[in-house]
Amino acid sequence: MRIALFITCLNDTMFPETGKAVVRLLSRLGHDVEFPPGQTCCGQMHFNTGYRDQCTPLVRGFTETFDSYDAVVAPSASCAAMVREWHPRIAESAGDRALAAASTRTVPKVHELSEFLVDVLGVTDVGAYFPHRVTYHPTCHSLRLLKVGDRPLRLLREVRGIDLVELPEAMECCGFGGTFALKNPEVSAAMGADKAANVRKTEAEVLCAADNSCLMHMGGTLSRQDAGVRPVHLAEILASTESALGARP
Helix, strand or coil: CCEEECCCHHHHHHCHHHHHHHHHHHHHCCCCEECCCCCCCCCHHHHHHCCCCCHHHHHHHHHHHHCCCCEEEECCHHHHHHHHHHHHHHHHHCCCHHHHHHHHHHHHHEEEHHHHHHHHCCCCCCCCECCCEEEECCCHHHHHCCCCCCHHHHHHHCCECCEEECCCCCCCCCCCCCCHHHHCHHHHHHHHHHHHHHHHHCCCCEEEECCHHHHHHHHHHHHHCCCCCEEEEHHHHHHCCHHHHCCCC
């Protein structure tokens, strides 16, 4: 199986360790992962801000870059949802039948990381070790568009050493919402404060999610509160082992 990493522009720019963690994890499970250098933004920022015509070249670039792969894995439910839900529609609205057909052929190969592990590879125990108290926030796009359900939690429950605690009101939005946080900063900050309060109730050391954008928002709020809670992407927890942590049995 030819597997490509779609790292997304936010991760590539600000959280490259998450992409490296995906590669380490899949390599440990016996799979080679390629990084196509031609990849760019999925177009979500443009789309959400109303620049829908400008998304068409990005849809074309994504399709041309990833069409030859058997699977495309993204450590972002938000960007995976953008590709799967909107790329074919953007191509159709542009009147480009060839692009619409190519996009429709490509998007079923795109998987958020937990989907790929559980549904495609059929694994929940990935051999991870992470001896910390962790709470998990299910991001809006993972819940409402991708419908990943409990796949991330099934993976986390198999991690050795973990103390996984339930997050109160877990399904409430953290308030980031991409450009929503820029257009509605007061509302976004209030939602983030509510989420941070619930995170603190768990007494967790680590806040986990499948999107670094949401972790960035919640992590910023928690940091300003000096809460002592560290945001860590799901991929980085699943890629962790005893040797990587320098832990002793």
